[in-house]
Amino acid sequence: MRILLKAQSLLLPLSLGAWGCILLRLHLSGQLSQIQNPAYHDITLSFGILLMLICVSYPFFFDLFSENGSHLTAQAAGRAALLALPLAAYLLLPEDLQSAQFLRQRASYNLLSPAALQRFLPGKPGELHRLLLEQVDEVSKDEVVLLDLLELIYLSQDRVLRERYNGQRVVISGQWLSEDETHFKIARLLIFCCAADGRTVALRVNGRTDLKSDGVFIEVTGTLGFKTDTPVPELELIDYIQNNDTPDSGM
């Protein structure tokens, strides 16, 4: 009696193994933070490990062999091609995941509400307000305060914080987007669930840089300003440096 491999039975464990590898590799390489909100990273990591475990243990729980075996039919080949699509897409993923073109397409001009920002900023409600106040109270207007772009949006919507930070020298990081001769933008992509729902938040900076290519990460030093009664901040450029290391974009 000949015991043969059932070719179609291999589709599932092989697919699960490949998908598990993709999830683990994305997590370990740090690319996951550019395509998924960090709140889901543990789920993705655990699920990747689970898929690998299922793949490895599959032959213990399911029969891969039978007396007759089985051949790969046309329908099964089509299924196999579809199941392999994520692997092909993963192999084609660019190094620069959040390209300038992608950021520009997803631009949002609405400020996010403080409650919505809590999804991205750590700490209990109210804690950030206290920290931002303490931070600005400890320095003079000419000393530099390090701000995240989201912290800036948050403080822009609070009248007290807006008054305290008006005229303050700050350092903010983000991706450079060209605008015109005398203005540019620094932008970050906000991901609520995954990159498909990503929205770009940007700060307009008054000043000129020698940068040529959109999307490079820069650290801008400037003077923060608010026009009367508007929460939209503007930054007067003092200096900038180009960041060679891509910062964690998992906001």
Next chain:
Amino acid sequence: MTSRLPEITLLFISLFVQGLPFLFLGALISGLVSSFLPIRQFISWMPKSPLASALLGILAGLVFPSCECVGLPLVRRLTMKGLPLCAALAYLFAGPAINPIALGSTWLAFSFEDPAIAVLLRFSGSVLVALILALVLNRLGATWVVRPEVISASGSNENLETAPAEAALWLRSRHPRLAAAMQITLSDFLTVSLFYIAGSLLAALAQTYAGAFLGDMGNTPSAIPLMMLAAILSSVCSSADAFVAKSYVGMSQAATFAFLWIGPVLDLKLLMVYRSFFQPRAILLLSALAILIVLLLALSLNRLPPELFSRSYWEGWN
């Protein structure tokens, strides 16, 4: 096409990575529920009236935190077990929009304005859409609406013919229920994943090529149908769609809610996933009906005075 390949692969992979664990969770719940719980007994207690069973399905959607990806494998398996179609459909269409996570994120996204009114609008509109769709499709009958393999398995002891492989003999003899649960989980996961992959690819293509229009459309007179189209093309998860809807510039209340009402019921990704459960003609009908109902709802909302949706208006009555 080649120049846009990086965007397409990024969007496709992100949708795939995000949805996969939830598809598996849905398949796992369906495997465990159908193998270990006395589903038939539970089904026999369910009300016979379509309206009552649809309301029960909506109630289940309100309680269980499930997105579109979790809901479909579960509904598919429970329908195979004999769950009334009306309850299954009501849960499938309402659950993603009215579960605690979706309503919570709606509250957060609208916290700048009047979150309670926004949550109420989202809830009532989604329930209405789900109820009408469930009742109409139920009236047409399961054989017209649902795929033959789901119908043929309905009422049978188990549907294992789609299982990827036979469970090993030792597992079947020692732990038959566990073997069945594992087979159902993997089989359902594989089936729905195939459709999900195809749907994610379509959504990634649509987002890439319609991106400019999705990003900034302004509050034009045709904002309602455009926002509905944006929801269908972008295929955003219902747990985050409120934030995305709010990020569109200067949209009217009606256009924003049209986005939130249509998205959890109908998008490119779902259209493909639905194919694992519905007949193609039923998908066509439910798509047309959903678009019509949401359009009518949004146009009605547009005719109401905007101050009705502000908290201060209602506080003035106290």
